[in-house]
Amino acid sequence: MTINDNLYQNSESYQENPLTPEVSNSTPKKKFQIPSDPKLRLLFTLAIVIIVLIFLSLISFLFRKKTTVTIPTVTPTKIISPIPTPTSAIAIPNELQFQLDQIKKLSTSPDFVDPPTIHSF
Amino acid sequence: MLLLLISLIFFFNTPVYAQEASVSAATTVPSPTISSAPTVTPLPTIIPTPTNHPNEDLYQKYIVDYLFLRDAYEKDYLVYIEKSRIYTKYGTTTTQKEKIDAAKTVGISLNKMIKAYLVAIRTRLNIYQQSNPTDTEAVKIDISKQESWLDEQNQIVNSINNETDLNTWFKSFNTNYIKIQTDIYTALVLQEANSKQEALNQIQTLSTNIQSLPNYSNNLPSWISNLAIKTDLIKDYLNSSLNLTKAKQDKKSFQNFYPTAKKNFTKATSYFDEIIDDLKSIILKSI
Numbered sequence: 001m002t003i004n005d006n007l008y009q010n011s012e013s014y015q016e017n018p019l020t021p022e023v024s025n026s027t028p029k030k031k032f033q034i035p036s037d038p039k040l041r042l043l044f045t046l047a048i049v050i051i052v053l054i055f056l057s058l059i060s061f062l063f064r065k066k067t068t069v070t071i072p073t074v075t076p077t078k079i080i081s082p083i084p085t086p087t088s089a090i091a092i093p094n095e096l097q098f099q100l101d102q103i104k105k106l107s108t109s110p111d112f113v114d115p116p117t118i119h120s121f
Numbered sequence: 122m123l124l125l126l127i128s129l130i131f132f133f134n135t136p137v138y139a140q141e142a143s144v145s146a147a148t149t150v151p152s153p154t155i156s157s158a159p160t161v162t163p164l165p166t167i168i169p170t171p172t173n174h175p176n177e178d179l180y181q182k183y184i185v186d187y188l189f190l191r192d193a194y195e196k197d198y199l200v201y202i203e204k205s206r207i208y209t210k211y212g213t214t215t216t217q218k219e220k221i222d223a224a225k226t227v228g229i230s231l232n233k234m235i236k237a238y239l240v241a242i243r244t245r246l247n248i249y250q251q252s253n254p255t256d257t258e259a260v261k262i263d264i265s266k267q268e269s270w271l272d273e274q275n276q277i278v279n280s281i282n283n284e285t286d287l288n289t290w291f292k293s294f295n296t297n298y299i300k301i302q303t304d305i306y307t308a309l310v311l312q313e314a315n316s317k318q319e320a321l322n323q324i325q326t327l328s329t330n331i332q333s334l335p336n337y338s339n340n341l342p343s344w345i346s347n348l349a350i351k352t353d354l355i356k357d358y359l360n361s362s363l364n365l366t367k368a369k370q371d372k373k374s375f376q377n378f379y380p381t382a383k384k385n386f387t388k389a390t391s392y393f394d395e396i397i398d399d400l401k402s403i404i405l406k407s408i
Contacts, residue, residue, distance in 0.1 A: 092404050099327045100397060100404075106249075106320035107393035109313055109386055113184050115305045116191060116238050118231060118298065119198050121224065121291045 176247045183241035190237045194230040201227045217284070224287055228278040228294070232271040235301060239264050239271075242308040249315035252322070256363070260311055263304045270297065302375045307366040310382045314359045317389055321352055324396060331400070334407035344403055351392045358389040 035041055092100070201223040208216040243264045250257040274294065281287050328348060331337060362382035370376055 092401065093408065096327065096330065096404050099323060099330070100400060103320050103323050103327065103393070103400075104397055106316050106323065107390055107397070109383075109390060110245075110316055112309055112312075113187065113238075113241075115302070115309075116187075116194075116235055118235075119227075121227075121288075 174248045176244055180241050180245040180248075183237060183244055187234065187237035187241055190230065190234040194227070194234045197223070197227045197230040221281070221284060221287060225278050225281060228287075228290065229275050231294075232274050232278070236268050236271040238305065239268050239301075242305065242312070243268075245312055246308055246315075249312070249319045252315040252318035253311065257311060257315060260304065260308050264308060267301050267304055296372075299370055299372070299375045302377075303366075303370050306377065306379045306382075309379060310362050310366050313382075313386050314363055317355065317359055317386070317393070320393060321355060324348070324352065324400070327400060331403055331407055334404070337407040344399055348396060348399065351396050355389045355392050358385040358392075361385050 035044060091097075201220070204216070204220040204223040208220040210216075243261050246257050246261050246264075274290075277290060281290060328345065362385045365378035365382050368376075368378060
């Protein structure tokens with residue numbers, strides 16, 4: 001070992017030597033473990049189920065079939081207008097209509113109150 | 122969690138309206154355009170309606186009287202039943218007298234009730250009497266006689282003091298009641314026949330009026346022959362009904378002819394409906 005080496009070793013910057021292995025101050029990383037606490041374990045399970053459900057729902061939503069509701073398409077006709085037909089446009093004159101009404105009234109059976117029914121003694 | 126599940130289920134059950142966009146586009150209907158519409162003459166606003174005959178109103182008033190007297194008769198009859206039950210139970214002179222008095226009251230109520238009905242139907246016969254004046258007048262006279270007979274019976278019932286006379290009176294009443302029933306139903310049949318006969322007369326008048334319409338064509342005479350056939354059929358039904366009223370009655374019980382007569386009238390009414398439809402068509406073609 002040379003003098004320079006010794007000097008280097010004794011200095012504070014020894015640790016900065018890139019050749020020396022770096023020693024980190026942080027705690028070492030732990031592997032993920034299922035919690036041992038039963039409550040936490042249950043919550044953990046539920047969370048997973050929810051995530052799976054959401055995932056499934058998303059997938060099924062993306063690959064869904066488009067359900068069509070049959071709504072009749074309105075096809076507008078060329079002329080939509082209540083044009084009266086010649087028959088409906090013609091009205092029966094008052095006098096004749098009155099006579100028709102009178103005939104109808106007379107031909108209909110008149111209302112009668114039922115004849116009396118008597119009790120036997 | 123549960124809410125989330127429910128919301129997920131709801132989400133997947135919601136239908137997708139694929140045609141929403143197309144429908145909203147399709148429903149935009151262009152505004153209606155009336156092109157070359159025929160000019161419509163303004164319709165008459167006041168159409169006279171057939172009014173009631175004065176005797177029809179009078180009939181309605183008499184019927185109200187009849188209904189009141191019918192209720193009174195029913196009440197009196199219930200009292201008589203009660204008094205009769207008490208007499209059967211105790212058999213005393215007092216209870217017997219009460220029973221006879223109650224029976225007399227029922228007898229008088231009965232006479233008044235039937236008379237009220239007879240007056241009502243006799244009044245109604247006046248309405249279309251001109252359709253069949255002879256028969257109608259004859260029936261009205263018969264009914265008037267029955268009304269007088271019922272008035273006399275009230276005096277007789279008032280003078281009755283014992284059960285034997287009361288029973289004799291009831292027997293005589295029942296015998297005459299067959300005649301009363303015959304007169305009542307005859308009046309009902311005649312009333313309807315007269316009304317329908319009047320309708321036939323008015324059809325003849327209307328058919329004459331139609332032939333004088335401006336556009337009446339001589340190419341439409343087939344409906345006249347058709348009309349004649351149907352009116353003849355109606356007349357046959359009316360005559361059949363009237364003939365039923367003239368059949369002799371059994372002395373012991375009343376043979377009711379009214380249901381058969383009513384069937385004939387129903388058939389006649391259906392022919393009337395056909396005639397009215399024909400007349401409307403012809404009028405529309407002729408004006």
